[in-house]
Amino acid sequence: MTMEYCKQCVYPFVSVNLHVDAEGVCSACKVAEQFSELTDEFWEEKKKLFERTIETINLNNSSGYDCVVPVSGGKDSYYQVHKMVSDYGLKPLLVTYHGNNYLPEGDYNRDKMREVFDADHLVFGPSVDVIKKLNRICFRKMGDMNWHAHCGIFTYPIIVAVKFQIPLMIWGETAWDISGMYGADDYVEFSARVRHEHGLRGYEWYDMLDDPLDPLEEKDLTWLKYPSDEEIIKSGVKGIYIGNFFKWDPYTHTKLISKKYGWKASEKEFERTYRRVSNLDDRYENGVHDLLKFIKFGYGRASDHASKDIRTGYMSRDEGIEMVRKYDHIVSSDLQHWLNYVDMDEKEFWQIADTFRDKRVWRIEKDEWVKDNIWGEPSSYGPVYSRPEGF
């Protein structure tokens, strides 16, 4: 069985939620094409729709805030807040989920937000002991130590919006950018289903209780409980995506916010990708968390970034392939950092990680993990620590 890749970008066919058509072009590329063909008139209409939409959502807003903006302090956060404050003169309540993984530049950017924007800022951090337990539990359960962060980011701001009765929530980039889940003309709101399935892989707080090695109680996880349909309808909370109404271009955004607000990119290069502007709020997002994606599905952050950049014309496919070759497989140094953080040893890490290897991607040859590469010949990527079923 050979790995197949999209003919236009560098995504493998096994990419999460990707659909590939008869010509070998993936759904994300098709949607990006759709997006690139959009006219100025289209965006004008969308802008007007945006304005009507926020007005409608805020019709019964007496909370004192114009909107909630979930922010990490990253480039996207800055852009979202900039749009609301600068272009629309709104007073937002910024809400941050602090998962305890910030890089120094991330701390700086996050804390600077209420200095450079006229906004109030709520930063919420769960108990570190609970976070560490969730790191380990979720790594064992689903090969994702950062699940707590996905959950926190997609739950806590909504809890706040419901509690404070602030109906309008402003998100940024749309989920469809990665896989082409929705078309350019779909009006999409934040939904519990997408959060549950795609954000949280089908797990919820109640799946995290009673782990024999890391027991947790319900009161440890209050911040993970998504509000009920009744609460959402009563408070009128609706989350809309800026990317649904305005052209989304991370490089342009970054230039703007660096210049206007002094936003800082990472001073060091990342080990697993060439971009320096992404994921400063979580040191593991580009690192060991993403390494697990490679271990599972054979592609990593560099593939994500290169594919996005190919689609928007910033990079050629050949250049993209070079990025994949250089970065996708790297075992970054933050692995050690994480192992110390959660008190796990490396052998155990690899034993557990190996249980998630995908059969469509990996095979075992001479006790090593081997897969096909986008540039041609297959290669081996390290020794086998444990053999999952089916191998």
Place this chain on the structure above:
Amino acid sequence: MGKRVCILDYGSGNVRSVANLLRFLKIDFVLSNRVEDIETASHIVLPGVGSFGSSMKKIQDRIPLEALGTEVLIKQKPFLGICVGMQVLAETGTEFGLHKGLGWIPGRVRKFADHGLPIPNIGWNTVLESSGNSLLGEHQKLDFYFVHSFVFEVNNQKHAIGTTEYGEIYASIVRRDNIVGVQFHPEKSQKAGMILISNFMNMR
């Protein structure tokens, strides 16, 4: 004796859905046609999907009618017939020819008259319960899901304890003492169905 439903499974019904609903409501049940199960149950349910004639044939072939008659007519155990399971309670039915029913509630099953409305009747409609009954909760009025082309015409209006309007006003719930028949599908009617089944379980 604890409550336990015997769902009769004669191969002509969406028994799985009825079972799912009971399971959800945490009501103990068994899917069976065996005499022992009919005798030890506290409540009996007869589901039904399909035509009158073919359902009656399957009932006659697979269900021990004598034992069932004893438990329902003599011992007066609460009995619920659903859709065709309600229609077979009649004396006769005219779907695809003239067929005999169980005759437990006097009346006949005939096609909807032509009122210019689409037939089969498929969709949600209101059931109004007459006073003195308590299957539909405090408002005595709920919407249920119907899917049928034939209706139960009772001989004695007293036996039509729930009515619905669709071109004509017809019996959507029939009842004679412990024997209840519902034309609609409680197992497909979400909350309303749950209320009805819970109240049925409180009978006796």
Place this chain on the structure above:
Amino acid sequence: MKKKRLIPILLLRNGSLVQSIDFSEYLILGNPVEAVKRLSEWAADEIIYLDISGGEKFDAGRSDLGNAFKRTFREVIVDVADATFMPMTVGGKIRNRTDIAERLSQGADKVSLNTIAFDNFRMVEEAVLEFGSQCIVASIDYKEIDGKLRAMVDGGTRDTGLSPQSWSKRLEEIGVGEILLNCIDRDGKKNGYDIETISEISADLKIPVIALGGVGNWEHFREALEKTDVDAVAAANIFQHTDQSVYHAKKYLFDSGLSVREPMLLSI
């Protein structure tokens, strides 16, 4: 009186819930059972589940998911039926009465027949006799070819040579219980239903008609309910885009004075 129905359609393709545009482009939305649970929580009137898979492969291949992807359409149906207490119609690749019996025993209340009704109408007649006409929905996909409307089969690729008007009349004669009328040209376009055709056919037939194809906002539902005799309005894509979608759609229609079920939530 009887309420008009609002019916979400779920499209299943190779194990995933998808959106469809023009019957040719598919975007993966996610887990089919999860989506149905939400629709059930919002008290959808009923759902129609269509299998539009290409090959037989259903393996999402992921061991890291909390809600497992099922291997076959059959398993999906069983899970869906077990999780919800609302009527479900199942369609796609039904070829004979055994297929129908199987779907019904797995929890479907009705089945939808498309291509097979054209290729072997005798099978449909027999199915009506065996299962009852209320169990049998005939699904008609139609598009415009050379200025004329044509009913198509095989996923919109083969021309029956018949107009949707005459084909639906024929199906009514054969004894099917409902017609699901789907305009291919409007699929995924968000420009509203084909009101003209729906109006004509729903007035002409004695059996219920369900409209499908083209919904972009709740207004389109209202238009069909006000301007035609249609018994139910259906849509696929739009219900998957926003939370409590069914609730909001119903509220809009209910508040507009239309005869639909009151919006409600089931706290299941």
